[in-house]
Amino acid sequence: MAELEAQATSTDKAFDMAVIQAGQAKLELLGSAAGTSAGGMKELAANIGDMVDGLKIAVSDGIQPSVDALNILFDVANNGGDVISGIVDANIEQAQGVNDLVEQYKQLTRS
Secondary structure (H helix, E strand, C coil), rough: CHHHHHHHHHHHHHHHHHHHHHHHHHHHHCCCCCCCHHHHHHHHHHHHHHHHHHHHHHHHHHHHHHHHHHHHHHHHHHHEEEEEEHHHHHHHHHHHHHHHHHHHHHHHHHH
16 A cells, blocks of 8 residues: 555656656746747837937927927017117117217207
8 A cells, every 4th residue: 555655646746757857848938938028019119219319319409490480589588678678778879879960960050
């Protein structure tokens, strides 16, 4: 009886080892395929990233003149009051100077 029990135990162990080895082989096969899929996914992600970066560059190059014009417009809007005020003041001074010259001319021609 002991001999049969020993034989059954070794058969169970052999079966268990066969199942474990078959499982390991499947895992290695799946791991290899998963690694290939992961590598492909990484490559795809890198390609998409490169494409997005390229699009950003192309779009920014294409709209850069508009961005520059908008920045100038905002600068004028933000600081334009000072510039316009300076121009108006300069024109008022010139107009006053012209008025002074006209008055001087009138006085000279009256005499």
